[in-house]
Amino acid sequence: MTALYLASSSPRRQQLLSQLGFDFEILTPDIDETPLPDEAPEKLVERLAREKAEAGLALAKAPRPVLGSDTIVVLDGRILGKPRDRADALATLASLSGRRHQVMTAIALALPEGTRSQVITTQVEFCELTEAQIAAYWDSGEPADKAGSYGIQGLGGNFVRAIHGSYSAVVGLPLVETRELIQSL
Ligand SMILES: Cc1cn([C@H]2C[C@H](O)[C@@H](COP(=O)(O)OP(=O)(O)OP(=O)(O)O)O2)c(=O)[nH]c1=O
Numbered sequence: 001m002t003a004l005y006l007a008s009s010s011p012r013r014q015q016l017l018s019q020l021g022f023d024f025e026i027l028t029p030d031i032d033e034t035p036l037p038d039e040a041p042e043k044l045v046e047r048l049a050r051e052k053a054e055a056g057l058a059l060a061k062a063p064r065p066v067l068g069s070d071t072i073v074v075l076d077g078r079i080l081g082k083p084r085d086r087a088d089a090l091a092t093l094a095s096l097s098g099r100r101h102q103v104m105t106a107i108a109l110a111l112p113e114g115t116r117s118q119v120i121t122t123q124v125e126f127c128e129l130t131e132a133q134i135a136a137y138w139d140s141g142e143p144a145d146k147a148g149s150y151g152i153q154g155l156g157g158n159f160v161r162a163i164h165g166s167y168s169a170v171v172g173l174p175l176v177e178t179r180e181l182i183q184s185l
Contacts, residue, residue, distance in 0.1 A: 004109075004182065007056025007068040012153070016173040017067070022182065027066065029055030033081070041074045041104055046119050049106035053117075057110040065185060066110045071172050073148025075101040080148045089138050089149040096148065096159075097129040103148070105169040109181050116181060120174045122165025124152070129159060 006017050009028045017024055031051045035044050052068030060066055073080040075095055083089035103124055108117035142156060143149035150156030152163070152170045168175040 004064050005056055005060050005066040007052045007059075007066050010069075010172055012172040013069055016168055016171065016175060017178070020175060020179050020182075024067075027056040027059050029059055031055050033070075035079060041072060041077070041079050041102075042119050042121075044079060045070050045072045045104045045106040046108070046117050049108040050110070050115050050117050053108040053110035053115055057112070063112065065182070067178070067182070068108045068110065069105060069173055069178075071103065071105045071147045071170075073101055073103055075099065082145060082147055083143060083149045086138055089143045090134055092149040093129060093134045093137065093143070094131075096126045096150070097134075098126060100125040101148070103165075103170045105166075105172065105174055107174065107178050107181055109185070111185075116184070118177055118181065120166055120169040120177055122163060122167075122169050124160060124170060125162040126159050127161045133159075 003022050004024050005027045006024045007027045007029050033048055048070035049068045053066045056066035056068060080092050083092060101124055103122045104119055106117055106119045108115055140155055142151050142154050152160055166174045
């Protein structure tokens with residue numbers, strides 16, 4: 001029997017939720033991910049995870065909880081989402097070079113009686129990157145659909161000197177906190 005729904009079109013989130021061993025079905029609600037004026041990063045990422053879960057609940061056929069999630073990269077308090085284009089990705093990666101940033105992933109579980117949510121923040125430190133490395137990385141195709149223009153689970157992992165926090169949260173779904181949230185029902 002399906003235990004829950006996952007409101008996500010991200011193959012990484014689907015793979016991570018499978019890793020937890022839950023039986024789930026996919027819903028793909030479409031929400032507007034534009035930040036509100038002066039919205040703080042923690043507020044944005046949590047609001048979007050909740051909106052994904054609640055939009056999923058409206059689509060769900062069976063009365064099961066719906067999990068939604070959102071990931072952003074934050075550098076000096078500035079939100080770095082998915083790149084708009086090549087120039088945006090190159091600028092983002094140059095700004096991450098040799099620096100420490102935060103990856104914030106929010107998870108939300110929506111039920112008809114209400115939504116529970118949590119934000120998980122992980123510190124990630126990049127090594128220094130050359131322009132040639134950055135350009136070659138863009139050409140790999142990997143940065144295009146990823147917050148902060150990199151994927152730690154792929155070639156982007158070659159740039160990560162250190163990480164403090166949840167690796168799975170950086171990839172898109174924190175395993176421990178997601179399991180705890182689902183089991184708290
Ligand atoms: C930083 C980082 C992000 N990412 C990904 C995770 C997310 O899929 C993506 C951020 O975009 P999101 O908007 O969080 O998610 P999404 O659009 O991919 O999927 P959904 O349907 O659930 O809204 O960036 C990685 O895969 N690896 C990384 O190291």
